[in-house]
Amino acid sequence: MKILYFAWLRERLNKGEEDVTLPPEVTTIAGLLDWLAGRDEAAALALEKRSLIKAAINAKLVQHDTSLVGAHTVALFPPMTGG
């Protein structure tokens, strides 16, 4: 599965995307955020205020309790500030 990062999340993690193989117990966006935060200190810090982070699966906005079944691309990003 591919993960895309945007804005300050990309800068704090120092990467725009990565390919990951998830352990079977990671089944939702919330689970993914917990798993990523547990991998290293930079991620733990970047994902400290996890409730703020927004997510998309296969280029569709989703909630944190959304299942990762069928997800080939997950995007994680801060609140949007366009317009």
Add this chain to the structure above:
Amino acid sequence: MDIRVTQDPFDPGAESNAFIARGAAAGAAVTFTGLVRSLPDDPILTLTLDCYPELAINQLTGLAATAAARFHLADVTIIHRYGPMQPGEPIVQVMTLSAHRQPAFDAAQLIMDHLKTDAPFWKKEQTAQGEHWVEAKSADDKAKARWE
């Protein structure tokens, strides 16, 4: 319906003229253009917008369809730029076409109020003091909520 997410600059006047020419007999056309702001007490050198283009197209297409259905629009166009921009350059343009002015105004406003919080763009301001990501504003959430 015309939805564009692009790194290229666009000409707001030419876009507006083309939009009106396509549907001149409809009755009412509204154009909103958002520009890179730089005020004397808060000067900005460069504004850079990060973007997730694939999701942006999906979100803006959904938003345009919602506005078109709710306000019976004859046509709608949304253009949003990303990448680095200078003060005064156009960032976003929303154009709505309807039989009467009120639905055209309302639809343009609904689109902008939702776009601010629902379309995947992120602003980074570069000033003489350095650069920083613009924080999401609660006023933008309130502006969106009034359409619910």
